[in-house]
């Protein structure tokens with residue numbers, strides 16, 4: 001078994017789809033009820049058993065760094081007031097995982113952002129999670145992926161059914177069923193039109209890569225939108241090693257768009273009002 005302990009969370013983009021809300025507040029800091037999206041992602045990673053988390057930020061996204069850092073004045077205030085519950089909730093995250101901040105100084109695409117984590121990965125396999133793709137299921141999405149990777153040692157990505165009209169929003173895979181909810185990825189295309197999309201299976205924001213991904217990114221030329229796409233790096237990887245896909249069972253929200261954010265907020269708010277209750281529902285498409 002090849003264990004994967006490290007996860008990268010790219011959070012360095014401009015968040016143009018969430019403007020104007022994301023102008024001064026990074027989109028990853030927009031709240032899902034009482035927690036910012038970045039914390040929801042970090043908690044999913046911790047629940048999945050990752051203990052080394054690398055958050056890739058742009059230099060101006062100091063709010064993300066601040067969110068996970070100590071805040072002596074606030075903590076002293078809460079201690080004085082006897083609010084140990086709040087104090088503990090602020091400190092808990094820091095105690096559960098080591099969070100490292102990595103900078104992407106030029107916004108050259110998701111693949112380029114991931115490449116900023118090469119030193120952090122230090123030759124080990126590494127997971128990647130897009131914090132604006134929010135999953136809600138009985139088990140953490142990243143945990144399902146981690147288990148699949150550790151069983152095979154092969155690069156594994158999360159697949160989900162998307163509508164024909166949604167292919168322009170995602171990486172789309174051509175696959176071969178491999179049994180037990182697993183697929184072998186034969187090809188991936190970034191944001192194809194519906195007429196050229198190879199299937200209705202999107203590659204949706206969760207990945208576990210072997211360390212070969214970094215060489216593949218280095219060789220990746222700008223693609224869709226003139227950016228260095230992780231999808232194109234996966235395409236290079238496909239020529240070198242097998243890549244697997246797993247279908248996630250649970251709900252997914254694309255919180256990087258206003259519509260998806262509203263859906264995610266409403267779902268998490270309803271859950272909160274019911275007092276928890278994870279895991280109902282089916283894959284959203």
Ligand code: G1P
Pocket residue numbers: 110130132133169170171172190191202203204205229230231256
């Ligand atoms: C990125 C990836 C895309 C993937 C999507 C999932 O796109 O490039 O392949 O399907 O995340 O959330 P973005 O949403 O950054 O445009």
